[in-house]
Amino acid sequence: MGWIVCSGALGLKAQPIRLASDGAANYRIFTADSSRIASEASEELKKYLAQLSGAVFADSDGLTGRTIVVGTALTIKQHPAAIDIPLLTHDSYGLLKRGHTIYLLGGSERSIWYAVYDFLSRLGCRWIAPEFTFYEGKDKYVPVRPRLDYRYAGDIIEQPAFNYRKLYIEEGLSHNVENLLQLIRWMPQARFNVLVAPIDYQGHGRAQWDNWRQQLIPELKKRGIGIEVGGHGYQNFLHAGMEDGRLYTDHPEWFGMDQNGHRSADPHIVFCTSNAEAVAYLNHRIGEYLDAHPEIDIFDFWPPDNEKWCICERCEALGTVTERHALLVSETASYLKNRCPDVKLECLAYHHYTEPPQHTTLDNSVLLDFCPINQQFEYQIYEQESENNKRYNESLRRWMDSFGGDISIYSYYRKYAWRSLPNVIPHYMQRDLIYYxxxxxxxxxxYSEPGDWFTFGLNHYVLGNLAWNPRIHVDSLIQGYCTTLYGEAADLVGDIYTELEDIVRFGCNIPFSAPKTMAAYEAYTARLLVCGEQLEAATANPDLDLITRRHLKRVALMVGYAKASARTKLLSTRGAVEEANRVAREMKQTINENKHAGVFIPR
Ligand SMILES: [Zn+2]
Structure with a gap:
């Protein structure tokens, strides 16, 4: 939830604790745990303290006196010199003071990082985005403080509102090892705790965990980030090409029956899930995959995308698709409990299987990701005025009533179908997340595509914070983001983000947004025109530094795209189809000329 606990009297006045002055450190660092994670987090602390103060913070061999202690609460509690340390678990962490000693403690090894970054953020640091090249160094802010003070006003104990805070690679249109490593370094700064990678997205061989795992695993492990792998694809573990291409000819009855009554090798047709031998084969293959990939914490077990289910008599006798889906997932979950007990199985509530089953109980150990893919962004997920949202919300409530395991929301707050349109929605996300x-x-x-991260950067930054504490003050986050990225133009861009949140999901080409009147589209277009003019005027300021100028040009591309989209809507509504097509063609060209540079991913 994110709360503050004062150790002394309520309203204790902040006491400045001088950590360093004039290039000399007053404190030493004691790393209490012997783990790799603790020592890496300590090194990170020392690195930033040095940048902040210009002082070198040396290691200490004990935890008394003017020492900053880094470790897990569990280890510290066993230390004879430690007094009155609260019990912390999982992702919770504490920033404490006992005597002159400052404690940065995690409830787990992972949350040692959160304690360190929170402490540094209270000294003025800010990390708004991964170090992607197009941020040009403005992804973070580290002030210079010759007199470095920590203003202590009581102990701080934090714990997250949401236990799973995940970033998906999913289609992986713009990920590579370099930007994935940048993303991973940012995750603990933003307190995202799981990276989700596809086994092999759509079987194309490009977005594939095996292509990256050797380089990513060490970096993920040393930050304690959970590794979730899988995705659409029962067919990864049972397909016609297996057993040297003999699987289909040897066992046609294992494959799904199509509308013509044929057993089909089409990967979009789900295998015959009522066939116990086929299920056993699939589970065995999954077990082999997990044995060969011991880094996996959560395994995603999804049907093929745009799938059709087997229509054989025995399958249909098992019940609806949602029943059959739950049966199969539960069977695989119980198989994995014996074979790989440390792996959590994850499945979706999506597409044909959004509704909870009525006759089958999904195993409680499973993590269920609920996917409101057709969410209408003109309305909150809980608002009755939207048919789509109402249906999702009702399904979700039924899942909450019928399923005892963990439910996570597979959000679309950065959606492929938006085609990089700047649907920037920080306040909208807050209202949804408070409800959730x-x-x-x-x-x-x-989703976490680097290719248009600049466009959705504010969404990503705010979502990380909301996932920890949905009641956080969003306007302060926006201000922090804009100040870091846009310097003296921060207020202008902050206002433009407000306009984008008010316009794009209503007046641009966002799926499921209702058609508007010509007058409404004219008004949206006019407002976006003003945004563009303001940006142009700000960019023309000769005193503006070059990086800020380039960032304003990126915002101008975003605004220009929104304007072209609203204008296309206006022209189509007016019946001027040819002109609408011309505007769309020109925009497509602009997108291609600026692709994969943070703003646009062409589709
Ligand atoms: Zn069947």
Missing amino acids: RDIGIKGISV
């Missing part, structure tokens, strides 16, 4: 937290949802996730 209040009904007991345990996690939230989002």
Whole structure:
């Protein structure tokens, strides 16, 4: 939830603790745990303290006196010199003071990082985005403080509202090892705790965990980030090409029956899930995959995308698709409990299987990701005015009533179908997340394409913060983001983000947004025109530094795209189809000329 506990009297006045002055450190660093994670987090602390103060913070061999202690609460509690340390677990962490000693403690090894970054953020540091090249160094802010003070106003104990805070690679249109490593370094700064990679997205061989794992695993492990792998594809573990191409000819009855009554090798047709031998074969293959990939914490077990289910008599006798889906997932979950007990199985509530089953109980150990893919962004997920949202919300409530395991939201707050349109929605996300937290949802996730991260950067930054504390003051986050990235133009861009949140999901080409009147589209276009003019005027300021100028040009591309989209809507509504097509063609060209540079990913 994110709360503050004062150790002394309420309203204790902040006491400045001088950590360093004039290039000399007053404190030493004691790393209490012997783990790799603790020592890496300590090194990170020392690195930033040096940048902040210009002082070298040396190691200490004990935890008394003017020492900053880094470690897990569990280890510290066993230390004879430690007094009155609260019990912390999982992702919770504490920033404490006992005597002159400052404690940065994690409830787990992973949350040692959170304690360190929170402490540094209270000294003025800010990390708004991964170090992607197009941020040009403005992804973070580290002030210079010759007199470095920590203003202590009581102990701080933090714990997250959502246990799962996930970033998906999913289609992986713009990921590579370099930007994935940048993303991973940012995750603990933003307190995202799981990276989700596809086994092999759509079988194309490009977005594939095996292509990256050797380089990513060490970096993920040393930050304690959970590794989730899988995705669409029962067919990864049972397809016609297996057993040297003999699987289909040897066992046609294992494959799904199509509309013509044929057993089909089409990967979009789900295998025959009522066939016990086929299920056993699939589970055995999954077990082999997990044995060969011991780094995996969560395994994603999804049907093929745009799938059709087997229509054989025995399958149909098992019940609806949602029943059959739950049966199969539960069978695989119980198989894996014996074979790989440390791996959590994850499945989706999506597409044909959004509704909870009525006759089958999904195993409680499974993590369920609920996918409101057709969410209408003109309305909150809980608003009755939207048919789509109403249906999702009702399904979600039924899942909450019928399923005892963890439910996480597979969000679309950065959506492929938006085609990089700048649907920037920080306040919208906050209202959804407060609702999700209040009904007991345990996690939230989002796609993470670097190729248009600049466009959705504010969404990503705010979502990471909301996943920790949905009641956080969003306007302060926006201000922090804009100040870091846009310097003296921060207020202008902050206002433009507000306009984008008010316009794009209503007046641009966002799926499921209702058609508007010509007058409404004219008004949206006019407002976006003003945004563009303001940006142009700000960019023309000769005193503006070059990096800020380039960032304003990136914002101008975003605004220009939104304007072209609203204008296309206006022209189509007016019946001027040819002109609408011309505007769309020109925009497509602009997108191609500026592709994969943070703003646009062409589709
Ligand atoms: Zn069947």
